[in-house]
Amino acid sequence: MLFPREKLLELEATRLAPYAQKARDTRGRQHPEPESPYRTPYQKDRDRILHTTAFRRLEYKTQVFPNWAGDYYRTRLTHTLEVAQVSRSIARALGLNEDLTEAIALSHDLGHPPFGHTGERILNALMQDHGGFEHNAQALRLLTHLEERYPGFKGLNLTYEVLEGIATHEAAYAPGFKPDYPGQGTLEAQVVDLSDAIAYAAHDLDDGLRSGLLRPEELAEVPLLRALAQEEGLELSRLTELGRRVLIRQLLGYLIAEATEATHRRVEGRRVRSAEEVRRHPERLAALSPEAERAHRELQAFLRERLYQHPEVLRERRKAEMVLEGLFATYVGHPEILPKEVQGRIPEEGLERAVCDYLAGMTDRFALEAYRRLFP
Template identity: 45%
Template sequence: MRASYASDPSTARGRRVREEESTFRSCFQRDRDRIIHSSAFRRLKHKTQVFVEHEGDYYRTRLTHSIEVAQVARTISGALGLNAELTEAVALAHDLGHTPFGHTGEDALHLLMQPYGGFDHNAQAIRIVTSLERHYAGFDGLNLTWETLEGIAKHNGPVVGNLPYALADYNAVHDLELHTYASAEAQVAALADDIAYNNHDLHDGLRAGLFTEADILNLPIISEAYDGVDRLHPGLDANRRRHEALRQVFGVMVGDVIDTSRDLLQASGAQSVEEIRANKAPVIQFSTALWSDLQEIRHFLFTRMYRAPSVMMKRAEVTKIVEDLFPLFMGNTALLPENWQADLAHAPDKTHVARIVSDYLAGMTDRYALQEHARLFGSV
C-alpha cells in the first residue's frame, strides 16, 4: 500500500513540453523507460566505476552499477510504501552525466573547465536529459517529469550557493526548487547508490587483488558477516564464502536504511510529498551506528583501493588523456564530429565553445576516449 507521503503520478507536476499521457504506463514509468532507451544510458556500458572499462570482464561499469542501484532502490522504496517507478527512474539516471574514467575523468575535466564554470556530473545528467539527447520530434532531451528532474538534480540534498552552470542554466527556465530536499523516492536512490558501491567495490577490490579477505575481516559489518557464513556453512569454498558474506553485508545495509527511515518518516509527521520536501532533514538515512561503520569501510577502500599504486598509475594515464584532448578540441573545433558543428556555429563566445567541448568529452566512453587519443596523439 502506497504511503500518503509517496509521490503520486496522478498529481505529478507534468513535463516542460506538454504531452498526452500513456494509457498503459504512469508518467514515472515512461520516464524510466525513456532513460533506459537513451543513448547516454547505453554508453554507461563502457564507462568505468574504478577500473578502466576494458581491464576485466567482471568489474562493475557505470551501467551494471546503475542497474544494481535501481534494484536496491526498488526494494527500499517498496518496503517504505513509496513510488517504486519514480525511485527507479532517478536511480537509473543518477550516473548519466559521468565522464569517461569515472571520478578521475571528472576531476580532470572540472579543472580544465574552471575558467568556464567548472564541471559537475550531477548537473551534466540534467543537461543530458533536458538537452543533449536529441531523438524526439517535439523536444530536445527526454522531456521527463518535474519530479524525476528534481530527483536527478538534488537526490543528495538541497543544492544552494554557487550552482554548476549546467544546473543553473536549466533551473533558470524550469524551477526545480533546488533549496528544498527532494522526494523520499529520490532520497532512496541516493542511499541505494551508497549501498551498491560500498558493496561492489569490496567485491571488485578483492577480485583485483588490491586487498585480501584477511585484510577486511577486522572491518565492522564484514567481520560479523563472515562469522555468520562460517557458522552456517563450515568449509565452504572460498568464492562461495565471499559471495555469501558480501550478500550479508548488502542485506545489513538495506535493512538498516529501511528500519531507520521508517522511524524517521513516522517522526516527521509528513502526510504529503510536499511536507517531505519541506522537512528540515532527510527522511531516508542510515542509522548513526551503521553510518559510523560505513565510514570505516570507506576509509579502508579509499586507502587500499581508490589510492592503490596500480590504480593511481592508471589515474595519471587517463588524466593525461583528458588533459590532452580538451585543449586540442578547443584549439581546433573542426576535429569534433559533424553533428556537433551546428552547436559550435551558434556558440556566441569561448565559454559556450568550452561547454560544447566539455559535453563531447563527457559523453565519451572509456574506450572511445582511448581510441581518439591514440588516433590524434599516438600512445599515452
C-alpha cells in the same frame, strides 16, 4: 482485465504510503504532450531513459576498474542497475513509488564522463573558467537539452519529479535546476541517493577482492565485515570465492535492512504525512541508523585507503588525466577536427562547453582511441 493509466493512477493512490510521490500529483512536463494509455508518467519517463544513447554508453564507462580490466568487474551500467535494484527494494518496503524511484536510479549517473570520478574531476578543472563540470548537472543537461529524440522539443521532456531527483543526487540542488522551492526532494530521490552509497560500497569491495588488490585478511580491520564473517562462520584469512559472495550478500542485506528500518522510524517519528512535507523537512529522512552509518563510514574509509589509492588504480587515473587533458587542449585549439555536429553546437554553447559535452559523452575506450589517433 486491462489496467489503463487511469486505473494504475488510482491503484497508486490507494496502495502507496501517504508520504510517497503519486504520479497523479506530478507537476508535469515542460512541454505538454499526450500521456501513454497504459503507463503512468513515471513509467513513461523510465522507458525514455532506458532508450537513450547516454544510458547505453554506461556499459563502457568506469566504475572503479576500466572495462578492459575484465568481464566481471562493475561498469557504470551494471552499477546503475544495482542501484536501481537496491532502491526498489527499499522503496517497496516503505510504500514509495517504485516507478519514480527506478526512473531516478536509472538516470542518476548518465552525466558521468569517461574514467569515473577521475574524469569528472579533470573536466571540472579544465572548465573552471567556463562554468565548471558536475555530473548531476550534466545528467540534467543531457536529459533536457543534448538528447534529441523528439521533433517538438530538445531532451526527453521528463516529469518535474524525475528531474528533481537527479538534481538532488548528492547535493541540495545541482546547478542548472530551478526548484519550485528549496527542499530535500522526494523520499524516492533520497532513497536512490542512499542506495547509491550502499551499492558502491558493497560492490567496490567485491571487485577489489576479485581483482586481488584487496586481500581477504585485510577485511578483519573493518568491524562490520569481521562481525558479518563471524555470523556466517567465514574465516577471512582463507576466504573462498563462495565465501566472498556470501559476505557481500550479507553486507548488502544488512545495509538495506538498516536503511529501510531507520528511514521508516524517521518518517514516523517526525509525523511526515505527505510528499510535500518530505520536501520541506529541514533534513533528509532517508538514512541509515547511527550504528550502521558509523559502520558504513568505516568501510568507506577502508576502501579509500586500500583500494581507491592502490597504485594500480592510481595508474589508471593518471592515464585518464593524460587522455582528457590532451583531447581537451587539442579540440579547443583545433575545433575544425571535431565532428560536424559538435562544431554546429559551438555558436550556441561556446567552444569549451561544446568540447566538454563531447568529451563527457565518450566511453573510456572511445576516448582512448581518439587519443591514440591524435598522439600515436
